[in-house]
Amino acid sequence: MRLVQRRWRWGRIGRIATVVIVAVLFFSPLYVSFTYSFKSRQEVAFAPLAFPTRFHLENYRVAIEQMKFLRTLFNSVIVTTGDVVLVLFVCSMASYVIARNFRRGYKLIYYLFISSIFLPFQVIMFPLYKQLYVIGFVNTFYGLILTLVAFGTGFFVFIYSGFVRTIPLELEESAQMDGCSVFRVYRQIIFPLMQPVNASVMVLAALGAWNEFIIPLIIAQRESVRTLPLTQYFFFGRYTAEIGVAFAGINLVMIPVIVFYLAMQKYIVRGVTAGALKG
Amino acid sequence: MGHPAAISRSGKESNINTISKSRIERFVLVLPALGLFTFFVVVPFVQGVVYSFTNWDGVSRTYDFVGFRNYLLLFSDPELLLPIKNTLIFTAITVVGVNALGLGIALLLNFQFRASSFFRSLFFFPIVMSLVMVSYIWSYLFSGFFAPVLGITGVLSNPKTVMFGIAGIALWRDAGFAMVTYHAALVAVPGDLIAAVTIDGASPFQKFRHVVFPLIAPAVTINVTLWLGWGLRVFDYVAAATRGGPGNASMTVAFQVYKMTFVYNKVGYGQTAAIIMMIVILVLAITTTSLLKRREVDL
Numbered sequence: 039m040r041l042v043q044r045r046w047r048w049g050r051i052g053r054i055a056t057v058v059i060v061a062v063l064f065f066s067p068l069y070v071s072f073t074y075s076f077k078s079r080q081e082v083a084f085a086p087l088a089f090p091t092r093f094h095l096e097n098y099r100v101a102i103e104q105m106k107f108l109r110t111l112f113n114s115v116i117v118t119t120g121d122v123v124l125v126l127f128v129c130s131m132a133s134y135v136i137a138r139n140f141r142r143g144y145k146l147i148y149y150l151f152i153s154s155i156f157l158p159f160q161v162i163m164f165p166l167y168k169q170l171y172v173i174g175f176v177n178t179f180y181g182l183i184l185t186l187v188a189f190g191t192g193f194f195v196f197i198y199s200g201f202v203r204t205i206p207l208e209l210e211e212s213a214q215m216d217g218c219s220v221f222r223v224y225r226q227i228i229f230p231l232m233q234p235v236n237a238s239v240m241v242l243a244a245l246g247a248w249n250e251f252i253i254p255l256i257i258a259q260r261e262s263v264r265t266l267p268l269t270q271y272f273f274f275g276r277y278t279a280e281i282g283v284a285f286a287g288i289n290l291v292m293i294p295v296i297v298f299y300l301a302m303q304k305y306i307v308r309g310v311t312a313g314a315l316k317g
Numbered sequence: 318m319g320h321p322a323a324i325s326r327s328g329k330e331s332n333i334n335t336i337s338k339s340r341i342e343r344f345v346l347v348l349p350a351l352g353l354f355t356f357f358v359v360v361p362f363v364q365g366v367v368y369s370f371t372n373w374d375g376v377s378r379t380y381d382f383v384g385f386r387n388y389l390l391l392f393s394d395p396e397l398l399l400p401i402k403n404t405l406i407f408t409a410i411t412v413v414g415v416n417a418l419g420l421g422i423a424l425l426l427n428f429q430f431r432a433s434s435f436f437r438s439l440f441f442f443p444i445v446m447s448l449v450m451v452s453y454i455w456s457y458l459f460s461g462f463f464a465p466v467l468g469i470t471g472v473l474s475n476p477k478t479v480m481f482g483i484a485g486i487a488l489w490r491d492a493g494f495a496m497v498t499y500h501a502a503l504v505a506v507p508g509d510l511i512a513a514v515t516i517d518g519a520s521p522f523q524k525f526r527h528v529v530f531p532l533i534a535p536a537v538t539i540n541v542t543l544w545l546g547w548g549l550r551v552f553d554y555v556a557a558a559t560r561g562g563p564g565n566a567s568m569t570v571a572f573q574v575y576k577m578t579f580v581y582n583k584v585g586y587g588q589t590a591a592i593i594m595m596i597v598i599l600v601l602a603i604t605t606t607s608l609l610k611r612r613e614v615d616l
Contacts (some may be wrong), residue, residue, distance in 0.1 A: 050430075056425060064440060065439065070458060084393035131349065132349070158598065163578070192354075214339075249449075251438055252553065258493045267450065288457075292446065308439065311501050
C-alpha cells in the first residue's frame with residue numbers, strides 16, 4: 039500500500055517536471071527575443087545566453103523610428119476596429135434572417151456565403167485589386183476594411199447562424215403578434231440574446247484583422263495605411279543586419295498582443311474552439 | 318418552424334401590407350452582407366475565372382481568349398513541381414505534427430494539477446501572434462541564435478532543410494491551438510467510464526486506444542481538416558521567413574501564384590493556377606473529412 043502510494047507520488051512529480059521542461063523549451067524563443075532586444079552588439083556576441091546586464095534601450099528607439107511604429111499601430115487599431123464593428127452588425131443581421139429560413143432564396147445565400155470559407159484569397163486577389171483600383175479604394179482604409187469584412191462573411195455568418203438556430207422562436211412570435219417590426223425584433227430580442235456569440239465573433243474578427251497579411255499586402259501597401267504585419271514584412275526585408283533591433287521590433291509588436299491575450303483569454307479560447315468545432 | 322406568413326396571419330391587424338413590409342425589412346437586413354460579398358468576392362471570382370481563359374498580363378488594355386491553353390500548360394509546367402512538393406511536405410508535417418503535439422500536450426496536462434490551466438494558456442499563447450511575426454522570431458532565432466550559439470547552422474538557408482524549418486515554425490505556433498481542441502474533447506470523456514475499465518485491468522495504452530481515442534475522434538477529424546486546408550494554402554510563413562528562398566527552394570503553390578500574378582505579370586496563367594489550387598483543396602478537404610467521419614463510426 040505504502041509502495042503504491044509512493045510510486046504514485048513520484049509519477050506525479052515526474053509528470054509535473056515534464057510539463058515544466060516542455061513549457062520552458064516552448065517559451066525559450068520568447069526569452070531569447072526579450073533578452074536580445076536589450077543587448078548591445080557586444081553583449082549579443084559575447085554573452086548570448088545571459089540576462090542583459092543593463093537595459094540597452096537604443097534598440098527600441100531605432101526600431102520605433104524605422105518601423106514608424108506609432109503610425110502603424112494606429113493604422114492597425116483603425117482597421118481592426120472598423121472590421122470588428124462591421125462584422126458584428128453586418129453578419130449578425132444577415133444571419134438572423136438567413137438562419138430563420140423565411141424563404142428558399144436565403145438558403146441559397148447561406149450556401150453562397152459558406153462556400154467561401156475554404157476559398158483561397160489567391161483566386162480573387164488580382165481581379166479584386168483591379169476593381170478596387172478603378173473605384174479608388176486601393177491603399178485606403180475603406181478598401182482594406184470592406185475586403186476584410188466581405189472575405190470573413192462566410193465564416194462569421196456560419197457561426198452566427200448556428201447560434202440563431204438555438205434561439206427559441208416563441209419570443210419572436212409573440213413580439214411579432216404585438217406588431218413589432220422585423221428590425222425591432224432583431225435589435226431588441228435577437229441581438230441581445232446573441233451576447234455570448236458576439237464576444238467570440240469580436241475576438242476572432244479582431245485577431246483575424248490584426249494579423250492579416252495577404253489582404254493588406256495586395257490592396258494596402260502604401261506606408262500611410264500599412265498595418266503591423268505588413269510593416270514588419272517591409273521592415274525586416276530591409277534591416278536584417280542588427281539582431282538586437284530586429285528583436286526590439288518584434289517585441290514592440292508583441293506588447294499589444296500580450297495585453298489583448300491577458301485581457302481576453304477566456305473569450306479567445308471560447309471563440310477559437312467554437313470556430314474550430316463548427317468550422 | 319413557424320412560417321412568417323402564418324405568424325402574421327394569427328395577429329389581429331395582419332394584412333398583405335404588413336407581410337410584404339416584413340419581407341422587405343428582412344431583405345434589408347441581409348442586404349449589407351450580400352452586397353459586400355457580391356462586390357468584393359463574387360464579382361472578382363467570376364472575373365478571375367474569365368481571366369484564366371485569357372493571356373492577359375494584367376497591364377495591357379487588351380487580351381486574347383486562349384481557351385484551355387493555360388490549363389493545359391499548367392499540367393505540364395516543370396516549374397510547378399517543386400512548389401507542389403514543398404506544399405505537400407509542409408502540409409504533411411503540420412497535419413501530423415500539430416495533431417501529435419497538440420494531443421500529446423493535452424494528455425500530458427490531463428491530470429489533477431492546480432497549475433494545468435496556467436500551462437495551457439502558456440502553450441496557447443502563440444495563436445494570437447501573426448504568422449508573419451512568428452516567422453520573423455524564428456528566422457532570427459535560426460540565424461542569430463541557433464547558428465552561433467547552439468551550432469545548428471543553416472536551417473532556413475539550406476535548400477534541403479528549409480521546408481522542415483518552416484514547418485517547424487508552424488508547429489510551434491499551432492500546437493497550442495490543437496491542444497485546446499483536444500483538451501475540450503478529453504474533458505468530455507466520462508470519468509466513470511475510465512474508472513470502470515481501470516478496474517477491469519486495462520493498461521494505460523489500452524485505455525487510450527480503445528476508450529479515449531474513439532471518443533475524441535471527432536476532434537481529430539476537425540483538426541486534420543483544418544490544418545489540411547491551412548497547409549495547402551501556406552503563404553505567410555514562406556513570404557515572411559524566406560520569400561521562397563534560398564533560390565526557389567521553399568516556394569509553395571500559393572506563393573508561386575502570387576509571384577506569377579504580381580511579379581511576372583502572367584495574370585491569366587496565375588489565375589488558372591489559383592483556380593486549380595482551389596479545386597484541389599476543396600476535393601482533398603471534402604474527401605478527407607468524409608473518410609475520417611466514416612472511420613469515427615468504426616472505432
